[in-house]
Amino acid sequence: MIGRTKSRILDTVFSGNLTAFEQAAVGDYDFTQLEDFGEILNHNIHSWFADEANLDLWKNLQNEFTFEQRKEETIMTKENKFTGCTIVAKFLQKLNFWR
Numbered sequence: 001m002i003g004r005t006k007s008r009i010l011d012t013v014f015s016g017n018l019t020a021f022e023q024a025a026v027g028d029y030d031f032t033q034l035e036d037f038g039e040i041l042n043h044n045i046h047s048w049f050a051d052e053a054n055l056d057l058w059k060n061l062q063n064e065f066t067f068e069q070r071k072e073e074t075i076m077t078k079e080n081k082f083t084g085c086t087i088v089a090k091f092l093q094k095l096n097f098w099r
Contacts, residue, residue: 013034
């Protein structure tokens with residue numbers, strides 16, 4: 001499964017072009033060259049697109065997609081040192097951040 005963060009990376013790398021992404025996925029594109037894309041995810045992407053039923057589903061779903069222009073992230077999101085982190089509320093409670 002590809003989540004929001006990795007989807008944004010793919011959107012950036014392939015300039016939002018689903019055809020370019022599909023060609024990479026059915027071809028021999030090495031997704032491990034992308035940040036936080038390991039061997040398992042690389043294999044899973046290629047395996048999913050190698051299945052003819054999945055490829056048909058992918059093509060049919062593209063007819064149902066509605067795309068909106070992605071808004072630029074705010075400065076706060078881009079420069080926030082906690083972006084991508086999980087904060088555990090119990091820890092914050094012990095530090096008296098949460099009551």
